[in-house]
Amino acid sequence: MLKTVKTTAYTDQKMGTAGLRKKSKVWMQPNYVENFVQSIFNSIGGVEGKSFIIGGDGRFYNTVMIQKIIKLAAGNGVKKLIIGQNGLMSTPISSRLIKDYQTDGSLVLTASHNPGGENGDAGIKYATASGGQAPKQITDAIYKNTKEITEYNLVEGNDVDLSKLGPTTYGNMEIELIDTIDGYIAMCEEIFDFDALKALFKKGFKLKFDSMNAITGPYAVKLFEEILGAEKGSVMNSTPLPDFGGLHPDPNLKYAAELIKIMNSKNAPDFGAATDGDGDRYMILGRNFFVTPSDSLAIITDNYKFIPAYEKGIFGVAKSAATSTAVARVAQAHKIGYYETPTGWKFFVNLMDSDRITFCGEESFGAGSSHIREKDGIWAVLFWLNIIAKTGKSVEEIVTEHWQKYGRSYYMRFDFEEIDSEIANKLMADLQTKLSTLQGQKFGTNEVETAGAFVYNDPVDGSSTQDGFLIRFKDGSRIVYRLSGTGSVGATLRVYVEKLETKNIKEDARLMVDELYQIASQVAEIEKRTGKKEADVTT
Numbered sequence: 001m002l003k004t005v006k007t008t009a010y011t012d013q014k015m016g017t018a019g020l021r022k023k024s025k026v027w028m029q030p031n032y033v034e035n036f037v038q039s040i041f042n043s044i045g046g047v048e049g050k051s052f053i054i055g056g057d058g059r060f061y062n063t064v065m066i067q068k069i070i071k072l073a074a075g076n077g078v079k080k081l082i083i084g085q086n087g088l089m090s091t092p093i094s095s096r097l098i099k100d101y102q103t104d105g106s107l108v109l110t111a112s113h114n115p116g117g118e119n120g121d122a123g124i125k126y127a128t129a130s131g132g133q134a135p136k137q138i139t140d141a142i143y144k145n146t147k148e149i150t151e152y153n154l155v156e157g158n159d160v161d162l163s164k165l166g167p168t169t170y171g172n173m174e175i176e177l178i179d180t181i182d183g184y185i186a187m188c189e190e191i192f193d194f195d196a197l198k199a200l201f202k203k204g205f206k207l208k209f210d211s212m213n214a215i216t217g218p219y220a221v222k223l224f225e226e227i228l229g230a231e232k233g234s235v236m237n238s239t240p241l242p243d244f245g246g247l248h249p250d251p252n253l254k255y256a257a258e259l260i261k262i263m264n265s266k267n268a269p270d271f272g273a274a275t276d277g278d279g280d281r282y283m284i285l286g287r288n289f290f291v292t293p294s295d296s297l298a299i300i301t302d303n304y305k306f307i308p309a310y311e312k313g314i315f316g317v318a319k320s321a322a323t324s325t326a327v328a329r330v331a332q333a334h335k336i337g338y339y340e341t342p343t344g345w346k347f348f349v350n351l352m353d354s355d356r357i358t359f360c361g362e363e364s365f366g367a368g369s370s371h372i373r374e375k376d377g378i379w380a381v382l383f384w385l386n387i388i389a390k391t392g393k394s395v396e397e398i399v400t401e402h403w404q405k406y407g408r409s410y411y412m413r414f415d416f417e418e419i420d421s422e423i424a425n426k427l428m429a430d431l432q433t434k435l436s437t438l439q440g441q442k443f444g445t446n447e448v449e450t451a452g453a454f455v456y457n458d459p460v461d462g463s464s465t466q467d468g469f470l471i472r473f474k475d476g477s478r479i480v481y482r483l484s485g486t487g488s489v490g491a492t493l494r495v496y497v498e499k500l501e502t503k504n505i506k507e508d509a510r511l512m513v514d515e516l517y518q519i520a521s522q523v524a525e526i527e528k529r530t531g532k533k534e535a536d537v538t539t
């Protein structure tokens with residue numbers, strides 16, 4: 001039965017870098033999900049006759065949210081929902097499915113790399129028909145709507161059985177429950193050389209892939225173990241769990257501790273990798289060796305010729321401003337387009353749609369290509385494995401040779417988490433004023449070339465976006481400051497430092513960036529303002 005329900009607006013439903021992320025308990029408040037989803041529908045000119053892809057990373061409250069979305073979609077006249085079986089779907093495959101099914105967008109129930117469970121986080125990522133994250137005009141309109149909403153529409157009825165594959169209906173709305181694993185693997189097979197990968201594993205190559213009890217588990221077991229022939233057990237933490245088994249599903253040096261321990265042990269496998277909650281982030285490890293995401297993007301770009309889908313050439317590459325400049329040197333050497341954008345995958349979409357770039361990546365453990373309009377963790381892992389299969393080199397050899405050829409951007413990110421939002425905003429505002437006076441100032445032997453806001457002018461739609469602040473030194477070193485757009489409590493200040501070395505490429509990264517980090521801390525008065533002596537997470 002169609003019903004209109006009166007509701008009271010919430011004022012805290014402002015989307016961040018990619019969707020709305022809040023504590024699960026916030027989502028569990030009365031009408032919280034309904035208000036947000038109805039606001040999305042209202043802000044895109046209604047959804048009558050439209051279709052959407054729906055799925056999630058398996059975290060707590062996912063299926064409750066999906067049932068609510070089904071009812072709201074039917075109440076708003078949606079024609080069809082394509083839903084992942086058991087409500088499961090990775091973010092990368094959702095982007096592909098938008099294109100394959102030509103839907104009007106997707107709703108993916110995830111808080112990405114944030115922890116899950118009743119006391120963890122939940123979220124909704126909304127993507128448009130482009131296959132990519134909604135642009136700012138749309139997210140602004142949604143936020144405005146959430147503050148004004150007074151009612152939502154739904155069709156009341158029994159919950160849909162999400163386990164049963166195939167077509168069904170809810171009211172007048174069509175639903176198709178699909179398995180997304182085979183489709184994802186078929187997409188990967190179109191891109192990579194599966195024969196070379198099978199031959200690699202046949203020779204005894206050892207892989208450890210950590211799904212962190214999140215979405216990629218079932219995809220990875222089938223792909224790596226069943227199809228490519230990696231040894232059984234190569235995929236660890238492979239069952240998606242509502243609370244990720246207590247893990248924080250963020251593939252970095254802090255949270256993927258179990259994998260790091262294995263890769264640093266005596267009998268370490270040849271290659272280690274991990275992905276995040278919804279499968280778009282990734283981390284690459286060799287034996288006792290960590291590859292920074294910035295270097296990974298540079299190496300992927302430099303080796304495009306080894307991958308069948310790209311061997312004929314690539315358009316160009318883009319990175320977020322906070323990502324190191326390692327890939328800039330590769331783009332220059334290959335004479336391909338190069339773009340520096342604000343943080344957020346949405347900024348890459350226009351560049352891909354207009355054939356300006358083929359690859360893109362971010363320091364936050366994201367890389368991808370124009371095969372979809374999202375970052376893709378397993379894609380990045382397959383890319384590395386394909387390079388290894390074709391060159392016969394280890395991860396460490398590949399990276400070291402890359403540094404020998406292009407120099408090394410020593411790079412680190414320092415995160416100061418859960419700062420009071422007012423303090424963080426004041427710190428940034430005062431920093432902007434201070435930066436305007438820094439040009440030409442010397443710190444030791446280093447001289448500031450430019451300092452100020454990072455502003456991106458989109459070459460496709462002409463829009464202009466500011467994201468954080470950037471200090472460039474005469475020797476090529478850089479400091480970037482920005483506030484995270486993905487936290488769920490307070491503010492997170494991110495400080496990124498980078499120093500280029502062409503000769504001393506085998507030094508300790510922390511030591512090499514220390515001077516810059518000290519400068520960054522002093523300039524922003526981090527300890528004085530936040531009370532934090534050290535960063536909470538360093539990657």
Ligand code: G16
Pocket residue numbers: 017018111112113280281343344345346362364366483484485486487494
């Ligand atoms: C999201 C976006 C990414 C972006 C990241 C930044 O990642 O999809 O494009 O780089 O946020 O996070 P922050 O603003 O916290 O630095 P994800 O994986 O969380 O969806």
